[in-house]
Amino acid sequence: MREQARTALVAGVTTPVGGAIADRLAADGFDLDTEDGRLDVAVYAVVPHDSLTSRPLVQIDEDTFAEWCEAPIRAFLQWLQAVHARVADRHATVVLVAPTASQEGAAGLVPYTTAVEAQRLLAKSAARQWGADGPTVLIVAPRLGVVAADGATSVDGTDADRTPPVLDAGSFSAEAVAGVVSLLVSAPPASRPLSGATIAVDGGALMAP
Amino acid sequence: MTAVLDGRVVVVTGANRGVGRGLALAFGAAGARVVATARDEEAGRAVVEEIRRRGAEATFARCDVTVRADVDAAIDAAVSSYGALDAMVHNAVSVRSSEPHDLSRSPIALWDEHVAVSIRGAYRCAVAAFASLRDRGGALLVLTSPAGINGSATLPFYAGVKGAQRAFVKSLAREWGPQGVRVNGLAPLAATPALERAFAADPAMEDRLGSIVPLRRYGDPEHDIGPAAVFLCSDDARYITGQTLVVSGGRLTSL
Numbered sequence: 001m002r003e004q005a006r007t008a009l010v011a012g013v014t015t016p017v018g019g020a021i022a023d024r025l026a027a028d029g030f031d032l033d034t035e036d037g038r039l040d041v042a043v044y045a046v047v048p049h050d051s052l053t054s055r056p057l058v059q060i061d062e063d064t065f066a067e068w069c070e071a072p073i074r075a076f077l078q079w080l081q082a083v084h085a086r087v088a089d090r091h092a093t094v095v096l097v098a099p100t101a102s103q104e105g106a107a108g109l110v111p112y113t114t115a116v117e118a119q120r121l122l123a124k125s126a127a128r129q130w131g132a133d134g135p136t137v138l139i140v141a142p143r144l145g146v147v148a149a150d151g152a153t154s155v156d157g158t159d160a161d162r163t164p165p166v167l168d169a170g171s172f173s174a175e176a177v178a179g180v181v182s183l184l185v186s187a188p189p190a191s192r193p194l195s196g197a198t199i200a201v202d203g204g205a206l207m208a209p
Numbered sequence: 210m211t212a213v214l215d216g217r218v219v220v221v222t223g224a225n226r227g228v229g230r231g232l233a234l235a236f237g238a239a240g241a242r243v244v245a246t247a248r249d250e251e252a253g254r255a256v257v258e259e260i261r262r263r264g265a266e267a268t269f270a271r272c273d274v275t276v277r278a279d280v281d282a283a284i285d286a287a288v289s290s291y292g293a294l295d296a297m298v299h300n301a302v303s304v305r306s307s308e309p310h311d312l313s314r315s316p317i318a319l320w321d322e323h324v325a326v327s328i329r330g331a332y333r334c335a336v337a338a339f340a341s342l343r344d345r346g347g348a349l350l351v352l353t354s355p356a357g358i359n360g361s362a363t364l365p366f367y368a369g370v371k372g373a374q375r376a377f378v379k380s381l382a383r384e385w386g387p388q389g390v391r392v393n394g395l396a397p398l399a400a401t402p403a404l405e406r407a408f409a410a411d412p413a414m415e416d417r418l419g420s421i422v423p424l425r426r427y428g429d430p431e432h433d434i435g436p437a438a439v440f441l442c443s444d445d446a447r448y449i450t451g452q453t454l455v456v457s458g459g460r461l462t463s464l
Contacts, residue, residue, distance in 0.1 A: 062333075080313070121368045130313075
């Protein structure tokens with residue numbers, strides 16, 4: 001009997017990393033979801049481009065702080081809640097793309113890094129709360145420069161990605177990130193050993209903790 | 210406690226009870242002049258009276274950190290009463306912070322309540338205090354949580370905002386470091402009314418947590434958590450910024 005194709009949803013396909021993940025999952029045989037049915041994989045790779053504007057915190061007014069920091073967190077939480085119903089009773093995997101800048105911090109990007117770390121802790125908490133009966137939840141952490149490298153935004157003027165990688169550029173490219181995501185979600189559900197973990201795909205820069 | 214903060218001026222948000230009350234008392238014991246702030250005026254003033262009774266200077270400023278004017282007024286109270294601000298301590302949390310919730314179904318309004326106090330509140334405290342802190346080479350201290358490091362099955366929204374605060378601290382430390390202002394986090398495990406409420410809501414939580422605290426007790430807000438906050442706001446910590454000091458009896462060692 002032919003095995004039923006697995007279904008994946010990628011939010012943020014217009015971003016470099018989101019697009020690479022969608023392409024890779026499609027090439028690996030996943031049906032990319034456009035409907036409202038069950039999901040085997042749900043990836044959140046949305047990049048709030050405005051939030052990547054480098055500006056000192058004291059020069060950011062409250063409305064802008066809300067837009068750059070709070071709105072991206074709320075958007076992820078609402079997506080997580082919406083997706084949960086589609087993955088809740090399956091051995092599915094939810095993946096959050098969360099650049100390493102949230103773990104290191106970055107001058108000029110307080111709202112953005114604060115938002116990403118909130119997303120990461122919500123993802124970790126989801127992994128804990130959903131436990132063995134729900135989907136596993138993973139965080140994949142690229143370098144910020146890779147996430148933002150679509151011409152619309154830049155990490156220039158910040159001190160993000162200050163630690164140099166030890167591997168070559170191909171090791172932390174959008175395609176490399178997509179390859180790791182594919183590897184993580186392709187294992188048979190029964191043998192999937194990870195949940196709540198953060199995997200840095202940064203060419204060996206962060207090596208945290 | 211020795212007077213390592215002798216004459217320094219410290220503002221503490223949420224100082225009416227729990228960790229905030231303990232911090233305010235510890236700052237007073239360390240010689241600081243304390244501006245204790247809270248929404249609960251009666252309890253806040255009682256903390257001020259206790260600090261004064263022990264021989265330190267303190268004043269109360271009513272402050273809801275979800276209201277920018279209140280935060281500005283608290284800073285003004287410090288500067289007008291004592292002439293300066295050396296440390297801003299953001300401790301306040303949502304009154305619903307210890308309320309267990311289902312991440313997949315809880316209303317966004319509950320998330321927004323957490324955000325208003327912990328994230329927007331941190332923003333307001335930082336922005337309002339910056340000029341005064343820069344003048345004195347001062348410090349911003351944000352009370353985060355082990356939940357903001359490990360995540361939480363019981364309190365996912367709380368873990369989310371506490372994790373957010375850690376990145377806020379790291380990024381702001383890098384931003385303000387060149388201007389001589391330090392920014393740190395403190396992640397306590399303390400015996401507080403909030404924790405007691407969490408235990409009441411989830412009775413198994415007390416045994417579960419207690420059994421994994423190597424020191425086999427929850428920290429006393431004044432005597433176990435307070436000295437760590439005093440240290441981080443003192444000159445003894447002058448080369449420490451962007452860090453989260455975990456004060457949890459050894460509960461969390463993975464940082």
